[in-house]
Amino acid sequence: MNTEKQYIVTVNAGSSSVKLAVFTASDLQKLFEAAVENIGQPTAQLITEGDSKPVAAPDHTAATAMLTQWLRAHVADEAVVAVGHRIVHGGPKYYKPQPASREVVEELRTFEAFDPEHLPIELALVETFQKSLPSAQHILCFDTAFHHDLPTCSRLLPIPRHLEAKGVRRYGFHGLSYAYIYEELRCVEGETAANGKVVIAHLGSGASLAALQNGKPTDTTMSMMPTSGIPMSTRSGDLDPGLMLYLTRMQGYDAEKLHRMVNFESGLLGISETTADMKKLLEVEADDPRAKDAVDIFCYNVSKTIGAFAAALGGLNTLVFTGGMGENAPKVRARVCERLEFLGIDLDDVRNQASERLISVDGSLVGIHVIHTDEAVTIAQQTNKLLHGGGYESN
16 A cells, blocks of 8 residues: 555446546556446446456445445555546536535536436435545536537527526537547547547447537537437437327326336347347347347447538548447447448458557548547546646536
8 A cells, every 4th residue: 555645536436337546646647446337236246457256236335335445455545635526417507627515516416307317326426435535625527518518509409498598408428538539539640630520439338429520529419318319228319209208198107117218228228128238239149130130220320320420520530439339349330330431431341350549441531440438537637637726628
């Protein structure tokens, strides 16, 4: 245990996971990371560098206790100068990083209806870590920040306009990931690539796409809540509003049943009726037509969105795949790209199979990249900046 250096810890809580990372406060070098995955399931596991083991994690409280014990084995409490917390939804008011004051946390609780799957859990964890690390400063970093200044045509929803005053708008999510990818693209591929016409496909269990031009987001698939957009592992993505009326009037669905359906019973799981795991679906699709349907529908929607965003951007220079599927599923990338040759997309099969950073052919009109995302780095950077009195702009 090192007690001389100072550290920044990042906390990233999902609906079924909690991830911690430890950075040196002086130069933001990531030292350690750990996670508890599959919380509330028999398959729950504690994952540390180079190791994973089954654990009993019935809820986020139990998971956090395990991670706190792991953290204290690596750094002393008093050496942690700040904790950066990922907050998925800042509601209509919060988008710049904020100190986790009691007033801010309480006001965020009034926005829990904007994201009932994440906000209650995340705010509870903020308070838990404030108690376990009381000498550290706690900073809230918002996933919606990156998209805050979307143009009116993509921000405003086509419903009665007075609802915008109540916070009803397109917010967009995965913003911490998109911010990381943009910076990585700028640093490695250069300003021209990063500031051109870019589409980023963040394809994980939660999946979304974003269009960027001149380094600024111009559109994104997720809207007011993370359920919207393209189909995901268990989330439906966009649906006909009339379907909701039909299900309530004719099938007896209430709000809670609708909520469960669109968040936990749809997407890859709903279509295949077997699994939400893309890897497993790809393994059995040759013999299971429902699995093939799930893969095909997912890839079709990603391709269709890239085409739509290319139209919105007036062209396409760069396509980035990231997230669990985006980084690790060559078959998904190939199926997405095969429909997009008309845009100048030309995939190199060998590079794609190897998941190299550049997977387009040399001389392709569109550069296609596979970039590993790291939200913890963005959280640490934003926390450190606020810690030292720096202002913050979403991009």
